[in-house]
Amino acid sequence: MWISRKTDYATRAVLALAIASGRSLKSHEIAEKTHIPPSFLEQIMGQLRGAGIVRSERGPGGGYRLNHPPQEITLERIVRIFQGPLAPISCATRTAPEPCPMEVMCSLKETWEEVRDATIAILERTDFEKLANRAGGPWLEISDKRQKTESLKSEV
Amino acid sequence: MWISRKTDYATRAVLALAIASGRSLKSHEIAEKTHIPPSFLEQIMGQLRGAGIVRSERGPGGGYRLNHPPQEITLERIVRIFQGPLAPISCATRTAPEPCPMEVMCSLKETWEEVRDATIAILERTDFEKLANRAGGPWLEISDKRQKTESLKSEV
């Protein structure tokens, strides 16, 4: 339970854009598709933009789109933007492990590092092209359920 | 960074008891060895006792000791007591996954489940006998650094 709501929202927003495959989505469209509170989404899109994940266009007809091909965007990247270090505990971060005050050598650290590395490995190999495909997309102009249902069926 | 300080403390306390290998430790001894705030440790030991991990004796000469052989106590067990579900996100818990509101099939869930399963696997195969051994223990009445240092050297 360590993925914050904000991170969850961010990954869902990026997934929505990946499924849109290059076309831009307006903020409120993303909000609707993903059920993210619109005013909160603003904040999140700002951070994604700042991190170079999405680019935006203003004015009528504006919106957001991915700034890179989906296969180049890993889940690890997005999670790190919102979540900070992926280690389960501060003594086991890769870049700045906090010293452990235990008197005896703390053998727990090794295990926390295993968890960290396993987590990172999974998130690094999961890119948004895979995720979009797994979701049954990319779709071109989907509006009715039939099309969606069929594309899902054909995958099973 | 999802292991709370409390969970961290709890695992360290159990490790200290595992290293003590059957002998009992007083609350303040555990607090010293692990640098846990003594009054906070009270709370934690209470929970460990309630969960059947440790047993206690009152009065002078009292203290805590493990209620089972260390190899029967997994890290997973302790973490669950203090941390709740091990899934990174509520839609990916094993027992009560929260429904996801995404309109399209949310393919992220699969990856969160991978992370969950990898985490659980690591924590389940890590028991406190291994941890105590890895820490260089169990020791009988260690008080000087020399002994500690030597036992570590012989392991490397």
Place this chain on the structure above:
DNA sequence: CATAATGTCGACTTAAAAAGTCAACTTTGT
């Protein structure tokens, strides 16, 4: 140029969880 539809920014609020403290109490060995 006016307007409306968009994104941008930063300060603000609220709610919840984490972290830690404390005092009064119970048990038990000597």
Place this chain on the structure above:
DNA sequence: ACAAAGTTGACTTTTTAAGTCGACATTATG
């Protein structure tokens, strides 16, 4: 009796998460 333990539950403080809001900037369209 007394002192050295553990027990209990309520309390406080701090931090983080989660979300809101209003004023502003940009731009396509008529």
